[in-house]
Amino acid sequence: xxxxxxxxxxxxxxxxxxxxxxxxxxxxxxxxxxxxxxxxxxxxxxxxxxxxxxxxxxxxxxxxxxxxxxxxxxxxxxxxxxxxxxxxxxxxxxxxxxxxxxxxxxxxxxxxxxxxxxxxxxxxxxxxxxxxxxxxxxxxxxxxxxxxxxxxxxxxxxxxxxxxxxxxxxxxxxxxxxxxxxxxxxxxxxxxxxxxxxxxxxxxxxxxxxxxxxxxxxxxxxxxxxxxxx
Numbered sequence: 130x131x132x133x134x135x136x137x138x139x140x141x142x143x144x145x146x147x148x149x150x151x152x153x154x155x156x157x158x159x160x161x162x163x164x165x166x167x168x169x170x171x172x173x174x175x176x177x178x179x180x181x182x183x184x185x186x187x188x189x190x191x192x193x194x195x196x197x198x199x200x201x202x203x204x205x206x207x208x209x210x211x212x213x214x215x216x217x218x219x220x221x222x223x224x225x226x227x228x229x230x231x232x233x234x235x236x237x238x239x240x241x242x243x244x245x246x247x248x249x250x251x252x253x254x255x256x257x258x259x260x261x262x263x264x265x266x267x268x269x270x271x272x273x274x275x276x277x278x279x280x281x282x283x284x285x286x287x288x289x290x291x292x293x294x295x296x297x298x299x300x301x302x303x304x305x306x307x308x309x310x311x312x313x314x315x316x317x318x319x320x321x322x323x324x325x326x327x328x329x330x331x332x333x334x335x336x337x338x339x340x341x342x343x344x345x346x347x348x349x350x351x352x353x354x355x356x357x358x359x
């Protein structure tokens with residue numbers, strides 16, 4: 130009898146988890162509609178995500194008239210590690226660099242989650258351990274070891290927007306920076322980590338390109354792991 134109830138509990142939990150995207154969509158459809166209407170943007174539209182670690186912000190940009198504009202900012206409610214890139218498995222670091230959403234997880238332990246394509250080729254070149262690590266997600270709840278949690282209520286909205294945006298784009302870019310390079314607080318804080326200065330100088334080129342053009346650069350990675358922007 131105990132085995133029967135265990136199986137029943139497992140099946141009911143699994144079925145409920147599989148319905149999370151549908152539940153999220155139903156709960157957020159009106160707020161999403163109002164958000165896009167308020168900003169005079171067609172839904173769905175092409176989107177872009179930018180995370181700023183020091184400021185604990187996940188910014189959602191949407192394309193309008195060929196340029197990206199800020200649509201909404203989600204607070205990152207928990208963090209681990211320090212400023213600086215992730216270089217090995219278990220270092221607790223949130224990655225820094227240029228990625229995209231490569232996995233939609235409807236049965237996450239953290240309600241719903243969006244997988245970030247870490248490690249990229251640059252990360253693999255610069256890794257300091259045998260394994261660069263992985264399993265980096267934007268997810269619900271408010272706990273983390275190297276991920277970007279934004280609470281259950283916010284991931285419901287973002288997950289829905291992101292999944293619908295795939296009707297307009299093949300990949301959803303995710304850029305992760307140590308901080309807003311244009312702020313005095315950022316520049317002051319970066320001085321505490323001189324070991325990362327060359328890396329930050331490189332990724333700042335991508336940050337500046339977006340700030341100037343409100344569009345995304347074409348990015349390649351050379352054999353030394355350096356990002357090239359065009």
